[in-house]
Amino acid sequence: GFLSEFAQDEVKKKYQRDIIHNILNGLLSSKEMTEAAAQLGMKESDTYRVVDFHTIKKNVQRKYTKEQLHEVGVIVGELTYLLPDALIYRNMDQIVMIQQVDSDQTELEYQKEMEEVKDVIQRSILYRKKDTDFQIGIGKSVEGYQRLKESYHEASRAIKYIDIIRLVTGDKNKSVVHYSNLGFFQIFGKVDDVTELERYIPETLKKLYLYDEHKGELITTLQMYLRNKQSIRKTANAMFVHYRTISYRLEKIKQISGIDFDNANEVLAVSNGLIIYKMLKEIE
Structure with a gap:
């Protein structure tokens, strides 16, 4: 049946x-x-x-x-x-x-x-x-x-x-x-233990994260600056802040971290490091 x-x-x-x-x-x-x-x-x-x-x-x-x-x-x-x-x-x-x-x-x-x-x-x-x-x-x-x-x-x-x-x-x-x-x-x-990825975060970026841990505005500025192909004007527009504010923050980022924005390899390592930080935060 x-x-x-x-x-x-x-x-x-x-x-x-x-x-x-x-x-x-x-x-x-x-x-x-x-x-x-x-x-x-x-x-x-x-x-x-x-x-x-x-x-x-x-x-x-x-x-x-x-x-x-x-x-x-x-x-x-x-x-x-x-x-x-x-x-x-x-x-x-x-x-x-x-x-x-x-x-x-x-x-x-x-x-x-x-x-x-x-x-x-x-x-x-x-x-x-x-x-x-x-x-x-x-x-x-x-x-x-x-x-x-x-x-x-x-x-x-x-x-x-x-x-x-x-x-x-x-x-x-x-x-x-x-x-x-x-x-x-x-x-x-391909990485089984994701915390191993911390090795790929440049020291320059680690310094900035330690300094910026509570406020977060320098890291966000850095992300937007790199996303906008290092254009201060575009970054200022995207973040709805004054051009001079971005300039000031970038000077501060350079002071604290020592990031050389003219060095293509270093900029790539920092970009990748930002992604790794985001991933590590996601899986905490």
């Missing part, structure tokens, strides 16, 4: 979930991997990519409400409808997709397609009056299913850094990130 069919369907879904989980986390031997991939209809000669979808943040108790988990279920249904050829796997709050790569589609076209998917999902989230911050992390394309773990690792790293990218770029709506486009941020993906 209907109930036994439903039960069989649930068992099949759970089995598929377990297989995908084991493939993505590299928990299978080569032989097991071949068997699992065959059951999912995957071929070693095809190219795949993994996409990670972030939906809800855990509440203070690090638990989810029934309502939140129902919302994740609704999003899974929408993604399945929008991307019918993909393998979509859900584990509690996590949604992951394995997708065969279309060789005729460029990476840029794919990025745009994912932006459109994000827009559709985000609109329906708003329509349901939910506050889910829907984000998409895209991993690299890999040949065959044996290397899916690598693509998955990249996709989840991309998600991990969306908040920091929003912070650094000032683009609060950034929601779709391809790991290969992370550029400088990829360095952080």
Whole structure:
């Protein structure tokens, strides 16, 4: 009857979930991997990519409400409808997709397609009056299913850094990130202990941070000055202060830190150091 069919369907879904989980986390031997991939209809000669979808943040108790988990279920249904050829796997709050790569589609076209998917999902989230911050992390394309773990690792790293990218770029709506486009941020993906990154912060900047710890205006001025290609006028306009105020602050920055703004290498090291500081603050 209907109930036994439903039960069989649930068992099949759970089995598929377990297989995908084991493939993505590299928990299978080569032989097991071949068997699992065959059951999912995957071929070693095809190219795949993994996409990670972030939906809800855990509440203070690090638990989810029934309502939140129902919302994740609704999003899974929408993604399945929008991307019918993909393998979509859900584990509690996590949604992951394995997708065969279309060789005729460029990476840029794919990025745009994912932006459109994000827009559709985000609109329906708003329509349901939910506050889910829907984000998409895209991993690299890999040949065959044996290397899916690598693509998955990249996709989840991309998600991990969306908040920091929003912070650094000032683009609060950034929601779709391809790991290969992370550029400088990829360095952080390769560091297991993020506090190790402190070594890359120049001494000049450390001095300024110590001096400016409570007020914060010199660091903000420095960030804006570098973002505006060292134009005092543009920095003053962006910060809504007088030209002379910026000049005065820059003199103070030079006095305290000894930063040489004519040295391109030093300016690059300071710019990177500012990003690292932001990242370290984010993960405190």
